[in-house]
Each structure stands twice: as C-alpha cells, then as structure tokens.
Amino acid sequence: KTLVHGDQRRLFNTSNSRMTIMPAWVIDRYGSNDVLRFTKNAGFPIINYPNEVVVQVHAAGLNPIDVSMRGGYGAATMAMKRDPLNINQSGSEFPLILGRDMSGVIMECGLDVASAYFKEGDEVWAAIPPWKQGSLAEFVVLSANEVSKKPKCLSHIEAAAVPYVAATAWSALVNTGGLNKDNCAKKRILILGGSGGVGTFSIQMLKAWGAHVTVTCSQNAERLVRGLGVDHVVDYTAGPVEVPLRALEKFDLVLDNVGGDTESWALGLLKPWCGAKYVTLVTPFLCNTDRLGIADGMLQTGVTVASKALKHLSKGVHYRWGMFAPNGLALDDISEMVDAGKIRAVVEEEFTFSQVPQAMLKVEKGHARGKTVVKIS
Numbered sequence: 463k464t465l466v467h468g469d470q471r472r473l474f475n476t477s478n479s480r481m482t483i484m485p486a487w488v489i490d491r492y493g494s495n496d497v498l499r500f501t502k503n504a505g506f507p508i509i510n511y512p513n514e515v516v517v518q519v520h521a522a523g524l525n526p527i528d529v530s531m532r533g534g535y536g537a538a539t540m541a542m543k544r545d546p547l548n549i550n551q552s553g554s555e556f557p558l559i560l561g562r563d564m565s566g567v568i569m570e571c572g573l574d575v576a577s578a579y580f581k582e583g584d585e586v587w588a589a590i591p592p593w594k595q596g597s598l599a600e601f602v603v604l605s606a607n608e609v610s611k612k613p614k615c616l617s618h619i620e621a622a623a624v625p626y627v628a629a630t631a632w633s634a635l636v637n638t639g640g641l642n643k644d645n646c647a648k649k650r651i652l653i654l655g656g657s658g659g660v661g662t663f664s665i666q667m668l669k670a671w672g673a674h675v676t677v678t679c680s681q682n683a684e685r686l687v688r689g690l691g692v693d694h695v696v697d698y699t700a701g702p703v704e705v706p707l708r709a710l711e712k713f714d715l716v717l718d719n720v721g722g723d724t725e726s727w728a729l730g731l732l733k734p735w736c737g738a739k740y741v742t743l744v745t746p747f748l749c750n751t752d753r754l755g756i757a758d759g760m761l762q763t764g765v766t767v768a769s770k771a772l773k774h775l776s777k778g779v780h781y782r783w784g785m786f787a788p789n790g791l792a793l794d795d796i797s798e799m800v801d802a803g804k805i806r807a808v809v810e811e812e813f814t815f816s817q818v819p820q821a822m823l824k825v826e827k828g829h830a831r832g833k834t835v836v837k838i839s
C-alpha cells in the first residue's frame with residue numbers, strides 16, 4: 463500500500479490497485495427518473511482524510527430524499543457543504559451518486575482509523591450524508607465516525623434498510639425530542655405517519671424503551687404497525703384524523719412524518735406546560751436555501767422556526783424541527799438493540815443493481831410499508 467504523504471491521500475496499491483473505476487448509477491443533471499445512468503466507469507472513491515474508510519457496498523437502501531435529490535432538491539445546501547469556499551463551478555457535483563443507506567465490508571482504512579474500531583473485512587452499515595457520494599455504487603468512502611459495525615443478525619439487505627431512518631429518528635426523538643431509554647417509560651408518543659421508513663423504525667425504538675405509542679396510518683397498514691408493537695392505531699383515511707386523535711389522552715411528544723396541514727392541529731394534542739414537544743421532519747429548510755440562496759434561505763428558516771417556536775411556547779408546548787444527522791455512535795446503540803431482538807428491519811421490496819430505476823420509481827410512488835433496498839454485490 464502506498465501513502466501519498468503530502469496530501470494524506472491513500473491510494474489502493476494492492477490486488478485492488480488497478481481499481482480506478484467502478485460500476486455505479488449516476489446522474490449528470492437533475493430531473494425525473496430518466497436522468498439515472500448506469501456506468502462501469504464511475505470514479506473509484508479514494509481516502510482524502512486519514513479518518514476515512516473505503517467500503518465495498520453490498521446493499522443500498524433508498525429513501526424519499528433520493529427521489530427529491532434526483533430532482534435537484536437541496537442542491538444549494540449540498541453544494542455549500544461540499545465546497546464551502548465556492549471554488550468549483552456550478553454542476554461540479556456531477557456525476558452524482560444517490561443512495562443514503564449502505565451495508566457492506568471495509569476494504570481500506572485511513573491511517574488515523576484505530577484498528578480497535580475498524581479494520582479491513584469488518585461488516586459495517588452507515589447512513590451517508592446527502593452531500594457525499596452515495597451507495598448506488600460498488601464502493602463508497604466515508605468518515606469512520608459515520609460508520610458502525612453492522613448487526614450480526616441482519617443480512618446486508620436487511621441492514622441497508624435501517625441506518626438513514628434510524629439516524630433521522632435518533633436525531634428527532636433523542637437529540638431534539640429529549641427522549642432516551644431511561645425516560646421513555648409510560649410516555650405517550652404520537653407518530654403521524656407510522657407505516658413508512660421513519661415510522662416503522664421509530665415505533666420499534668420507542669416500544670423497546672417502554673413508551674406508549676399511537677400512530678396514524680392507512681387502514682391497510684394497521685397489521686404491519688401492530689406487528690411492530692404499536693399500542694393504538696388511528697386510520698387517517700377514515701376522515702379528518704385530528705377528530706379521533708383529539709378524543710385521546712394528550713401526548714408527551716408528537717413526531718410528524720407527514721407535514722402539510724398537520725401543524726395546524728397536532729400541537730393541540732400535546733400536554734401543555736409540562737415540556738411536551740412537537741418535532742416535525744417535514745421542514746422547508748432545504749427548499750428555502752434552493753429558492754433564496756444560502757444566506758437568505760437560512761435567514762428565512764431562522765425567522766420561521768423562531769416565530770413558530772415562540773408562538774407555541776406561549777401555549778405551553780415546544781415546536782421543533784427534526785433533521786437527519788449522520789451518527790455512527792447512535793448506530794452502535796441501534797446495532798445492539800437489533801442484535802438483542804428489540805428492533806427488526808422492515809424490508810418491503812428488494813431490487814437488483816440493474817433495477818435501480820424501478821426501485822427509485824417504487825419510492826417515488828409513495829405508500830411505503832417499510833423500506834426499498836437494492837442488492838449491489
């Protein structure tokens with residue numbers, strides 16, 4: 463192996479050495495599903511920082527953000543994260559590789575990656591930040607702190623169904639909502655949208671921590687969510703869902719995976735003046751920066767969230783936005799919960815690598831019942 467000392471760049475010089483290209487699904491511009499292009503000549507990922515690892519991807523999970531990013535959603539913020547000094551020309555992100563969930567095997571570790579944590583051959587899983595090249599490719603490079611050892615009891619396909627929704631749920635429920643395994647017992651939690659990726663994961667984590675969980679979902683998803691341990695199900699297709707919800711005892715936390723008009727009534731379902739929180743995952747943050755540019759978009763975001771938080775604080779409840787955040791340490795905890803049988807992967811449909819366009823269309827159609835996963839190798 464060769465280490466290029468000057469820029470800390472580590473290059474493959476083993477049996478893998480001639481791997482300068484790899485197969486991947488890429489996009490060269492934003493648009494609908496026909497922008498997806500398969501190539502055998504995508505650039506092989508290289509370690510640019512000593513805390514990075516190269517992983518051979520075995521399975522990639524898809525999320526609604528892949529469909530949105532295919533269409534250009536979040537492009538302004540992602541460009542700033544990739545190139546904070548704005549040196550590169552617009553469009554320099556292409557060819558862009560989508561895919562946020564990854565399960566695979568470590569092929570190479572940067573010099574600062576302690577062998578106590580990771581070594582070549584380790585089976586790992588990760589949620590890939592949206593500003594990095596994704597998992598619809600044979601290899602991906604990630605920071606070691608974004609990666610975690612995959613649960614032993616899951617196949618790669620099952621493991622690729624978990625990290626992005628798990629890291630999002632962790633960020634929303636633990637970091638923003640203040641919940642943890644020691645304070646959840648008997649707390650009443652409402653999940654708006656229980657049948658998709660975030661919902662099916664959040665239900666299981668909250669039940670493992672002893673919470674009382676109510677979800678809204680379509681009637682035909684009731685069996686799925688009951689099987690994950692939900693205590694109470696409200697069918698949102700049967701009429702205005704806020705009516706049956708108002709008849710229930712009030713909640714300590716509402717996790718909103720639905721958005722739209724939910725904000726107009728969901729905060730009224732919280733227990734007032736006792737720290738109860740509404741956390742929504744459906745926020746205009748990236749749309750604001752796409753529409754207004756980074757500075758004005760962030761300003762608009764700050765004004766919106768602060769004014770809503772103040773308005774609801776005066777009524778005794780907390781209003782918050784939840785955001786995905788990469789978190790290898792949280793994945794370590796989740797891995798233990800999976801291996802202890804407390805959380806299972808909910809794979810709705812599996813596709814082959816050649817079927818990536820079909821897999822994207824499946825996610826785009828909505829009505830998810832768990833996760834869509836692509837087998838890569």
Ligand code: NDP
Nearest residue numbers: 630655657658659660678680698719743784785786829830
């Ligand atoms: P999915 O597409 O996996 O699931 C959405 C689920 O919601 C589907 O099962 C759908 O089924 C159900 N649903 C749709 N409308 C309603 C409704 N009115 N009431 C109850 N359920 C409904 O999405 P995810 O779980 O991955 O993500 C959920 C939301 O969170 C998405 O909007 C996503 O963009 C957002 N998100 C935000 C993140 C952030 O960083 N802020 C990160 C991750 C996700 P059906 O239509 O059949 O009822």
